[in-house]
Amino acid sequence: MQKFFSNKKAIAIFVLPSLILFIVVVFYPLIQIFIKSFYEWNGLSKGTFIALENYTRLFEDSTFETSIKNGLIFATFLTIYQIGLGTILAFAASNIKTKTGGFFRIVYFLPVVLSVTVVCQLWLSVFNAEYGLLNKLFEILGIDFSQDWLSDRNNAIFVVAFVNAWQYLGYQFALILAGIKSIPTHYYEAAQIDGASPLQAHLKITIPMLAETYRFCLVLAITGGLNAFTQMFIMTNGGPGTSTYTLTYMMYSSAFRAGEYGYGMASASFLVIQCLIATIVINKLIARERIVY
Numbered sequence: 326m327q328k329f330f331s332n333k334k335a336i337a338i339f340v341l342p343s344l345i346l347f348i349v350v351v352f353y354p355l356i357q358i359f360i361k362s363f364y365e366w367n368g369l370s371k372g373t374f375i376a377l378e379n380y381t382r383l384f385e386d387s388t389f390e391t392s393i394k395n396g397l398i399f400a401t402f403l404t405i406y407q408i409g410l411g412t413i414l415a416f417a418a419s420n421i422k423t424k425t426g427g428f429f430r431i432v433y434f435l436p437v438v439l440s441v442t443v444v445c446q447l448w449l450s451v452f453n454a455e456y457g458l459l460n461k462l463f464e465i466l467g468i469d470f471s472q473d474w475l476s477d478r479n480n481a482i483f484v485v486a487f488v489n490a491w492q493y494l495g496y497q498f499a500l501i502l503a504g505i506k507s508i509p510t511h512y513y514e515a516a517q518i519d520g521a522s523p524l525q526a527h528l529k530i531t532i533p534m535l536a537e538t539y540r541f542c543l544v545l546a547i548t549g550g551l552n553a554f555t556q557m558f559i560m561t562n563g564g565p566g567t568s569t570y571t572l573t574y575m576m577y578s579s580a581f582r583a584g585e586y587g588y589g590m591a592s593a594s595f596l597v598i599q600c601l602i603a604t605i606v607i608n609k610l611i612a613r614e615r616i617v618y
Contacts, residue, residue, distance in 0.1 A: 355597060362590040368580070372587065379591035389592070392570045396599070399486045399571065400550025406490040408542050411497035416527055418498075419505045430502070434495035441492070445559040448488045449475075475561055478568040485556045485569055493549070497542050504538035505531060540611040547607065548600045572596040 362379055366372035383389050418429050436444060451458045454473040463470045474484050508531060516526040532539075554573040561569045563578065570578070572592050580589030 358590050358593050358597065361587055362594045364587045364590075365585075366587040366590075367584050368586040375587070379588050382588065383591050383595065388567045388570055388575055389572075391567055392572045392575045392592075395482050395569060396551045396553065396571045398482055398550075399489070399553045400547040400603075402483065402486040403490050403493075403546040403550045404543065406487070407494050407497040407546055408501075408539065411494055411501050411542075412532075414494075414498050415501040415505055416531070418502055420523070430499070433498050436492045437495040439492070441555050442559060444492045445488060445556055448484075448491075449560055452484060476565055478565050481561055481565065482569050485560055486550070486553075488560065489549075489553060489556050497546070500538055500542055501535065504535045508534050536611055540607060543607050543611070544604050547603045551596065551600055551603065572599070 361372065363374060363376060364372035365375045365378075414429075414433060418433075450456075452474040454460065454471070454476065457474075459474070460471040472480070475481050512530050512534075513526050516530060521529065551571070552573050553571050554577065557563055557569045557571065557574050558577075563570050563574050572595060576589045576592040576596065578589075579592060580586045
């Protein structure tokens with residue numbers, strides 16, 4: 326092994342293809358986003374350098390404030406729903422017998438493999454104001470709480486966030502369950518001998534040992550919330566008005582609808598910085614020594 330790592334040519338042969346691919350697919354486009362954000366550009370011509378005008382306009386735009394707020398709402402909702410409920414379901418599934426547990430794992434993960442369009446159309450039917458299942462259920466139960474769920478400027482973002490959180494709950498569930506299964510059973514046996522209840526064992530053993538898993542899950546949930554786009558595009562088209570805009574949708578609207586690619590790149594640049602800061606903060610907050618079993 327030491328002989329291999331001392332061979333620089335061998336290292337280059339294995340590393341260079343991945344490095345080149347990363348530079349071409351990820352790094353170079355990111356650099357171009359930041360560069361083009363300083364231009365007035367229609368996506369075809371050379372563009373005119375306007376320094377910080379796009380950013381000045383961005384911070385004065387009320388839609389930008391709405392997009393930031395919605396991204397934070399989305400990220401918070403995904404974190405609480407997916408990680409919170411995913412943890413509870415993973416704890417329950419880890420204690421179920423093999424065959425039954427396998428069934429529940431498939432059921433929880435099934436929405437993840439469905440098309441986003443299919444899931445959105447399903448929930449559009451559920452939330453429909455006239456014939457939707459949810460309003461009909463309230464009607465059957467005699468509850469006067471019928472809502473025009475996706476046309477309410479205050480509630481629409483929460484409805485869309487719920488659909489995203491529901492679909493990808495299974496992914497977080499699978500990650501947390503895999504983390505639980507990787508913990509050696511002798512810790513729980515020792516806790517049981519000491520008289521700890523299952524809840525105490527999970528609080529004192531499982532959750533602390535899932536720190537690395539939770540860190541990864543948090544990064545996925547928060548950056549996924551900040552990057553949210555598809556559900557808004559299919560379910561609300563950014564509306565009503567701009568009430569379900571996020572930075573991603575604002576970038577799309579500016580670049581591909583209004584033809585203001587430079588302004589769209591400014592939105593994208595801020596989104597990249599926002600996700601980078603979130604990732605760094607999460608890594609700092611949950612930084613700890615790797616546990617070796």
